[in-house]
């Protein structure tokens with residue numbers, strides 16, 4: 001078994017967390033990852049109301065007696081969701097772990113800790129990781145440039161970002177962005193992480209609540225088939241390359257503003273991709289790690305295989321017998 005400070009502190013048997021996934025991270029997927037020995041995550045804003053999130057937490061508790069997380073992404077927005085009410089659900093229901101992302105978790109950490117909720121904060125720079133550690137985060141996930149979702153504006157790939165963070169951060173680090181197999185897990189541990197956080201890889205699992213065609217597309221795709229959208233707006237997002245992402249990039253490159261692409265990037269269109277398997281219906285998220293995905297296993301098979309491959313890598317490559 002791969003035992004690290006992360007597995008001990010978060011009471012999981014495998015050092016693998018499933019990151020927040022808008023429209024995908026439901027109770028069933030989170031429970032499947034947690035039952036596999038990892039740390040599964042329900043994505044709060046996928047659910048239209050705080051009450052709907054509370055229902056998901058209850059379903060997850062029915063499906064697993066293992067720890068699980070809720071992701072609450074707080075981004076600056078013209079019309080923000082009621083973040084405090086979602087946060088209250090996490091606190092009131094004593095969710096074991098919260099994954100925070102988007103902005104500094106400082107304002108929320110104390111109330112989480114008072115309720116016994118552990119905090120994993122996602123950071124795209126060493127500076128932000130230090131801030132999260134000072135704010136009291138129990139672990140920090142370093143998000144490399146390879147990642148799906150918001151990899152930040154600094155473009156530091158995980159190999160350097162993680163090792164640089166490991167020199168300065170004392171709480172357990174998770175490595176995220178571009179990891180999809182046991183070799184990636186072993187590499188992350190070698191570079192100073194105490195676990196990995198993955199999202200794209202978990203999209204291509206039996207339990208992910210998305211259309212089979214999307215999963216098969218992830219198996220087929222390579223590392224060149226993503227786009228960075230919203231660069232010009234300093235809100236970069238890595239998404240799957242398709243006709244919609246290409247149109248968004250060209251409109252913004254030509255000097256367009258958010259209003260010019262609002263309809264193209266609408267969340268409901270992305271959701272349609274996952275629900276119907278129409279890969280051109282809207283923007284959908286995927287990271288460079290799609291290049292490393294070869295199959296659609298159950299979460300249990302994936303977690304078991306990754307841990308076994310990482311252990312083999314550590315014993316045969318990183319610590320070969322000398323006799």
Ligand SMILES: Cc1cc2nc3c(=O)[nH]c(=O)nc-3n(C[C@H](O)[C@H](O)[C@H](O)COP(=O)(O)O)c2cc1C
Pocket residue numbers: 018019020021022024043071073100101102122143146147148149150176177178179197198199200201203284285286287288289
């Ligand atoms: C479909 C999808 C949806 C995502 N939605 C969110 C989200 O709502 N909030 C968040 O903090 N991160 C989100 N992410 C980012 C992941 O949690 C994670 O940080 C990142 O994908 C890790 O890189 P990987 O995809 O290479 O494993 C999403 C990623 C994917 C693939």
